[in-house]
Amino acid sequence: MTDAAAPAPTAKPHLPDAARVTSVTHWTDRLFSFRVERPRSLRFRSGEFVMIGLLGDNGKPLLRAYSIASPAWDEELEFYSIKVPDGPLTSRLQHIKVGDEIILRPKPVGTLVHDALLPGKRLWFLATGTGLAPFASLMREPETYEKYDQVIMMHTCREVAELEYGRQLVESLKDDPLIGELVGDKLLYYPTTTREAFPRMGRVTDNLSSGKVFADLGLPPMNRDEDRAMVCGSLAFNIDVKKILEGFGLTEGANSDPQQFVVEKAFVGDGI
Numbered sequence: 001m002t003d004a005a006a007p008a009p010t011a012k013p014h015l016p017d018a019a020r021v022t023s024v025t026h027w028t029d030r031l032f033s034f035r036v037e038r039p040r041s042l043r044f045r046s047g048e049f050v051m052i053g054l055l056g057d058n059g060k061p062l063l064r065a066y067s068i069a070s071p072a073w074d075e076e077l078e079f080y081s082i083k084v085p086d087g088p089l090t091s092r093l094q095h096i097k098v099g100d101e102i103i104l105r106p107k108p109v110g111t112l113v114h115d116a117l118l119p120g121k122r123l124w125f126l127a128t129g130t131g132l133a134p135f136a137s138l139m140r141e142p143e144t145y146e147k148y149d150q151v152i153m154m155h156t157c158r159e160v161a162e163l164e165y166g167r168q169l170v171e172s173l174k175d176d177p178l179i180g181e182l183v184g185d186k187l188l189y190y191p192t193t194t195r196e197a198f199p200r201m202g203r204v205t206d207n208l209s210s211g212k213v214f215a216d217l218g219l220p221p222m223n224r225d226e227d228r229a230m231v232c233g234s235l236a237f238n239i240d241v242k243k244i245l246e247g248f249g250l251t252e253g254a255n256s257d258p259q260q261f262v263v264e265k266a267f268v269g270d271g272i
């Protein structure tokens with residue numbers, strides 16, 4: 001006798017916490033972004049990260065932390081990813097196609113959230129590489145513009161092509177029917193490269209400590225009363241930026257203790 005409820009023998013087995021891929025864009029040979037269907041029950045705050053992955057060869061989930069690059073109101077979830085050639089997850093994840101399933105553990109967490117900062121006048125997003133991802137979410141979050149007069153997105157990569165995902169995202173905000181009006185001219189975008197010629201160059205750290213970014217954007221130097229910051233890059237970047245922000249008089253905060261800035265690693269480096 002056949003059990004009518006049993007899956008057909010040819011049906012693909014469903015992954016635990018599966019989310020179906022709806023689009024994939026390759027930006028460079030090291031960077032891609034993709035979108036997945038959002039589980040109905042998934043609630044998160046813009047800027048948070050989740051664990052996502054694929055089934056490993058041993059049949060167990062192979063999971064990594066990923067910032068959700070889409071805002072909390074979006075019907076889908078977007079991710080912006082590195083391709084590490086011999087990386088256990090991304091050597092495979094980079095080959096996903098529309099219709100494939102990934103594993104998405106529905107427990108969002110993270111420190112790059114509005115609740116972790118005290119009110120201020122200007123909000124600085126400071127990122128290198130895929131550290132842009134949480135800010136791709138927060139730049140599309142209405143609360144960002146409701147809470148601050150100005151929002152400054154500083155993003156640094158080695159090469160021009162690595163800025164493209166962020167550039168297109170910022171460009172699209174102007175015409176976004178949901179938040180375009182709210183963004184208005186509040187968002188100041190400050191992309192730089194360090195190893196390829198570009199109109200603006202230099203590390204985030206150098207442009208902050210030399211005062212170049214303040215001069216270029218016509219802003220006063222950062223100060224504890226008015227400025228708030230969120231930082232996301234390599235551990236070395238985070239440590240260096242933290243020192244500079246503390247030099248401006250800002251104090252690091254957390255969900256449980258809101259202050260003037262918050263930091264999150266964009267990835268866990270070798271041996272760290």
Ligand code: FAD
Pocket residue numbers: 049064065066067068080081082084086087088089090091129130133134264265266267268269270271
């Ligand atoms: P892994 O074994 O995890 O990493 C191998 C090596 O590759 C690392 O030691 C490191 O040197 C390098 N590496 C890993 N990730 C990156 C990266 N993003 N940029 C540059 N070098 C890297 N990655 C993303 O691509 N997008 C995200 O939004 C993202 N969000 C994260 C949020 C948090 C809180 C943390 C801790 C990590 C995040 N990562 C993100 C990194 C991610 O978890 C994985 O490390 C990455 O997907 C590579 O996985 P892997 O298994 O292929 O290689």
Ligand code: A2P
Pocket residue numbers: 128129156157158193194195203204205234236237238240241
């Ligand atoms: P640089 O080219 O001067 O090293 P990576 O690809 O190594 O993750 O670096 C991404 C970007 O972050 C590069 O532009 C790099 O500049 C910059 N960067 C790397 N480490 C730091 C740091 N400690 N402080 C500031 N910027 C950094």
